[in-house]
Amino acid sequence: MKTLKSYVVGAWRAGSGAGTALENPATEAPIAVLGTEGLDFAAVLEHARARGGPALRALGFRRRGELLKALAGALHKHRDELLDLSIENGGNTRSDAKFDVDGATGTLAAYAELGKGLDERGFLPDGEGVQLGRTARFWGQHVLVPRSGAAVHINAFNFPAWNMAEKMACALLAGVPVIEKPGTPSALLAWRMAEIIVASGVLPEGAFQLLCGSAGDLLQHMGPQDVLAFTGSSTTGAALKGHARLVGCNAHVNLEADSLNPALLAPDVEGDAPAFDLFVANVALDMTQKAGQKCTAVRRIAVPEDRVGEVVDALKGALARIKVGDPSLADVRMGPLASRAQLADVRAGIARLAAEAEVVLGGPAPLFERGYFVAPTLLVARPGARAVHEHEVFGPVATVVPYSGEPEDAIALANQGGGGLVASVYSNDAAWAERVVLGIAPWHGRVWIGGDRVAEQALPPGMVLPLSVHGGPGRAGGGEELGGLRGLAPYLQRTALQGFQGFVAGAFGAPGAG
Numbered sequence: 001m002k003t004l005k006s007y008v009v010g011a012w013r014a015g016s017g018a019g020t021a022l023e024n025p026a027t028e029a030p031i032a033v034l035g036t037e038g039l040d041f042a043a044v045l046e047h048a049r050a051r052g053g054p055a056l057r058a059l060g061f062r063r064r065g066e067l068l069k070a071l072a073g074a075l076h077k078h079r080d081e082l083l084d085l086s087i088e089n090g091g092n093t094r095s096d097a098k099f100d101v102d103g104a105t106g107t108l109a110a111y112a113e114l115g116k117g118l119d120e121r122g123f124l125p126d127g128e129g130v131q132l133g134r135t136a137r138f139w140g141q142h143v144l145v146p147r148s149g150a151a152v153h154i155n156a157f158n159f160p161a162w163n164m165a166e167k168m169a170c171a172l173l174a175g176v177p178v179i180e181k182p183g184t185p186s187a188l189l190a191w192r193m194a195e196i197i198v199a200s201g202v203l204p205e206g207a208f209q210l211l212c213g214s215a216g217d218l219l220q221h222m223g224p225q226d227v228l229a230f231t232g233s234s235t236t237g238a239a240l241k242g243h244a245r246l247v248g249c250n251a252h253v254n255l256e257a258d259s260l261n262p263a264l265l266a267p268d269v270e271g272d273a274p275a276f277d278l279f280v281a282n283v284a285l286d287m288t289q290k291a292g293q294k295c296t297a298v299r300r301i302a303v304p305e306d307r308v309g310e311v312v313d314a315l316k317g318a319l320a321r322i323k324v325g326d327p328s329l330a331d332v333r334m335g336p337l338a339s340r341a342q343l344a345d346v347r348a349g350i351a352r353l354a355a356e357a358e359v360v361l362g363g364p365a366p367l368f369e370r371g372y373f374v375a376p377t378l379l380v381a382r383p384g385a386r387a388v389h390e391h392e393v394f395g396p397v398a399t400v401v402p403y404s405g406e407p408e409d410a411i412a413l414a415n416q417g418g419g420g421l422v423a424s425v426y427s428n429d430a431a432w433a434e435r436v437v438l439g440i441a442p443w444h445g446r447v448w449i450g451g452d453r454v455a456e457q458a459l460p461p462g463m464v465l466p467l468s469v470h471g472g473p474g475r476a477g478g479g480e481e482l483g484g485l486r487g488l489a490p491y492l493q494r495t496a497l498q499g500f501q502g503f504v505a506g507a508f509g510a511p512g513a514g
Contacts, residue, residue: 001021001030001031001032001033002031002032002033002188003019003032003033003034004022004032004033004034004187004188004191004212004213005191005212006036006039006209006210006211006212006213007194007198007208007209007210008039008043008044008047008209008210008211009040009043009044009047009209010047010051010205010206012198013039014035015034015035015036015037015038015039015212015213016035016037016038017035017037017038018033018035019033019034019035019037019213020033020034020035020184020213021033022034022089022184022185022186022187022188023089023185023339023340024088024089024091025089025090025091025185025335025336025337025338025339025371025372026091026326026327026328026335026336026370026371026372026373027370027371028340028370028371028372031088031089031188032089032187032188032191034184034187034191034212034213035212035213035214036211036212036213036214036215036216037213037214037216039211039216041215041216041217041218041220041221042221044179044209044211044218045150045152045179045218045221045222045226047206047209048149048150048177048178048179048206048207048209049148049149049150049177049225049226050206051177051204051205051206051207052150052177052203052204052205052206052207052208052209053146053148053149053150053175053176053177053206053207055204055205055206055207056146056172056175056176056177056204056207057122057146057148057175059175059204060120060121060122061115061118061119061120061124061173061175062115062116062118062120064115064172064173064175065111065112065113065114065115065116065118065173066112066115067112067172067202067203068108068109068111068112068115068169068172068173069108069109069112069113070200070202071108071168071197071200071202071203072105072106072108072109072112074196074197074200074202075101075104075105075108075165075193075196075197076105078192078196079101079102079105081192082097082101082161082189082192082193083097083098083101085188085189085192086100086101086160086161086186086189087327087328087335088188088328089185089186089187089188089189090160090186090189090338091291091327091335091336091337091338091371091372092290092327092335093327093332093333093334093335094327094330095289095333096289096290096327096335099162099289099290100159100160100161100162100189100290101161101162101189103159103161103162103165103166103464104161104162104164104165104166104193105165106466107162107165107166107169107466107482108165108168108169110169110466110467111169111170111173111466111487112169114173114484114485115173118173118485119511122145122146122175123143123144123145123146123508124143124144124492125141125142125143125144125508125509125510126142126143126144126494127142128509128510129141129501129504129505129509131501132498136501137500137501138498138499138500138501139498139499139500139501139504139505140496140497140498140504141496141497141504141505141508141509142494142495142496142497143494143495143497143508144488144489144492144493144494144495145492145493145495146174146175146176146491146492146493147174147176147225147226147227147252147491147492147493148225149176149222149223149224149225149226149227149251150176150177150178150179150226150227151167151171151176151177151178151179151226151227151228151229151490151491152178152179152181152215152218152219152222152226152227152228152229153167153168153171153178153179153180153181153229153230154181154215154228154229154230154231154232154240155167155180155181155182155183155190155231156183156231156232156295157182157183157184157185157186157293157338157339157342158183158186158290158293158294158295158338158394159290159294160182160183160186160187160188160189160190160193161189161190161193162464163182163183163231164180164182164190164193165193166464166466166470166481166482166487167180167229167481168180168208169466169487170481170482170487170488170490170491171227171229171491172203172207172208173488174488174491174492175491176227176491177206177207177208177209178207178208178209179209179210179211179218180194180208180209180210180211181210181211181215181218182210182212183232184213185338185339185341185342186338187212187213190210190212191210191212194208194210219240219243219245219246220245221245222245222246222249222251223249223251224249224250224251225251226251226252227251227252227253227254227490227491228240228246228251228252228253228254229253229254229255229256229479229481229490230253230254230255230256230257230477231255231256231257231295232257233257233258234257234258234475234477237255237256237257237477240253240255241253241255252490253479254471254479254480254481254490255477255478255479256295256421256470256471256472256476256477256479256481257475257476257477258295258392258475258476258477259295259296259299259392259417259419259420259421259422259472259475259476260299260300260388260389260390260392260417260418260420260475261286261296261297261298261299261300261417261420261421261422261423261424261461262298262299262300262301262302262413262414262417262420262423262424262440263279263282263283263286263298263300263301263302263423263424263426263461264302264410264413264414264423264424264425264426264427264436264440265279265301265302265303265304265307265311265426266304266405266410266425266426266427266428266429266432266433266436267304267307267405267432268427268428268429268432269426269427269428271310271314273428273452274452274455274456275426275427275428275450275451275452275455276314276426277455278426278450278455278458279426279450280311280314280315280318281318282298282424282450282460282461282462283298283301283315283318283398284315284318284319284322285460285462286298286398286460286461286462287319287376287378287396287397287398288319288322288333288334288376288396289334289462291334291335291336291337291338291374291395291396292376292394292395292396292397292398293337293338293342293394293395294462295421296421296422296461296462296463296464297398297462298398298424298461298462299388299392299393299397299398299399299417300388300389300398300399300401300413300414300417301315301398301399301400301401302401302403302410302413302414303400303401303402303403304402304403304404304405305402305403305404305405306405308380308400308402311400312360312378312380312400315361315378315400316360316361316378319361319362319376319378320361321333322334322376324367324373324375324376325368325373326371334376334396335373336371336372336373336374337372337373337374337395338372339372340372342372342394342395343372343373343374345393345394345395346364346374346393346394346395346397347364347374349391349392349393349394349395349397350363350364350374350377350379350393350397351364352387352391352393353379353387353388353391353393353397353399354379355387356381356382356384356385356386356387356388357379357380357381357382357385357387357388357399358379358380358382359377359378359379360378360379360380361375361376361377361378362374362375362376362377362378362396362397363375363377364377374395374396375396376396376397377395377396377397377398378397378398378399378400379397379398379399379400380399380400380402381399381400381401381402383402385399385401388401389416389417389418390418401413407432407435407436407439408439410436410439410440411435411436411439411440414436414439414440414443414444415439415440415443417443417475418443418474418475419443419444419472419473419474419475419476419478420443420444420445420472420474420475420476421444421445421446421470421471421472421476422444422445422446422447422448422461422462422472423440423444423446423447423448424447424448424449424450424461425437425440425447425448425449425450426450426451427449427450427451428451428452428453433449433451437449442473443472443473443474444472444473444476445469445470445471445472445473445476445480446461446468446469446470446472448461464482465482466482466484466487467482467483467484468482468483469481469482469483469486470482470483
């Protein structure tokens with residue numbers, strides 16, 4: 001059984017104590033052990049600040065972009081091995097493993113491409129300069145400069161590759177060293193990626209460190225130039241955001257948390273329309289891809305009251321074609337949940353939803369003698385149901401919620417989730433769609449709009465893309481990641497410069513401004 005060491009302060013170091021065992025969630029067989037007990041977390045942060053940060057900032061944006069391209073290439077060379085680890089430790093089918101691993105290398109490559117067009121100086125001009133005084137002689141210019149601290153990334157168990165890589169890409173391109181802490185149940189994949197990254201020699205020492213296990217008292221040593229980015233439950237996110245040390249020093253905290261993502265079917269979409277087929281296919285995909293363990297998966301399916309039976313029949317037919325089982329088998333379309341704890345949470349969540357809804361497919365009953373499997377589960381909410389708008393079941397579970405078909409009711413239903421990462425809208429009626437999009441946009445970080453014209457072109461709403469913002473208000477954490485160059489924002493300080501135009505515009509404005 002492997003021992004997963006942490007890479008900190010320039011060396012691979014094992015924690016003391018018994019550690020935590022990792023399992024194959026399909027067989028429950030132990031495969032690795034990890035732990036960080038006894039590590040000096042203050043030294044980890046100081047190593048990043050003192051060694052990694054200065055070395056990265058000395059390179060400039062374009063050179064840092066070249067490093068990201070080299071990282072993507074180094075990881076891609078080990079693609080098949082990484083896919084196998086994702087299947088073994090994450091319970092992913094090969095398709096789901098590709099979704100994570102290829103998403104990781106693809107995001108690194110995307111930010112490498114963005115780096116090509118950035119300023120060669122050690123900062124980025126932010127907009128155009130402005131006249132501040134009676135004449136243009138007194139001038140103002142906003143600039144973005146890298147923070148001089150470290151980025152602590154606490155990542156989720158469901159995407160050990162992509163979640164680490166997308167945070168790394170933004171921080172490293174900005175010039176800030178990273179300390180990565182993968183979700184424990186699936187840490188084997190992130191650990192192997194870290195081995196590849198370190199062995200490649202691409203990054204300067206101190207720019208990348210990995211913690212395999214608990215973050216210990218790491219946050220207690222963070223300072224005002226450091227950044228914490230977290231992906232996980234809203235409960236844990238709230239605790240981190242209120243951490244006394246982070247509040248006291250006003251370290252930047254970026255959260256991506258729970259999301260009761262809605263899919264809204266408009267009344268104009270007929271059962272024989274391409275948009276209807278797209279709706280059914282996307283909802284079924286979201287429910288079963290990675291066993292529903294996606295922060296962007298559909299949890300609430302808003303359907304006009306007179307279409308509920310039609311939609312339920314269509315979804316049951318689509319879900320019935322999903323074979324559940326050992327994810328290493330080629331014909332299996334959905335594997336197990338990631339851990340024993342996750343299985344218990346999902347079963348309890350189904351029971352909570354079922355108190356106010358009818359289970360029309362699946363349920364919490366065991367599927368096999370071993371493994372953390374649960375069937376794709378579809379429910380139909382009863383009038384007045386509340387749990388569906390308050391509790392996320394992080395598994396292959398979604399609930400049909402009937403509504404009148406009026407845009408105001410669709411808006412109210414979607415926003416009842418309290419803030420989400422993505423809402424998907426299916427309509428060919430431009431007026432209906434426009435009203436709904438504007439009504440739900442304040443409560444969602446992304447609104448995906450599907451109709452007949454994009455049925456064969458659109459990527460599914462559950463896919464997070466490097467050039468679009470990932471995050472959302474309220475329940476979803478209030479944070480924001482990716483979105484092209486917007487993803488660098490947490491790691492850059494915006495500073496207003498004021499002075500003589502000839503100096504300010506010439507030294508700090510866009511090239512040619514002076």
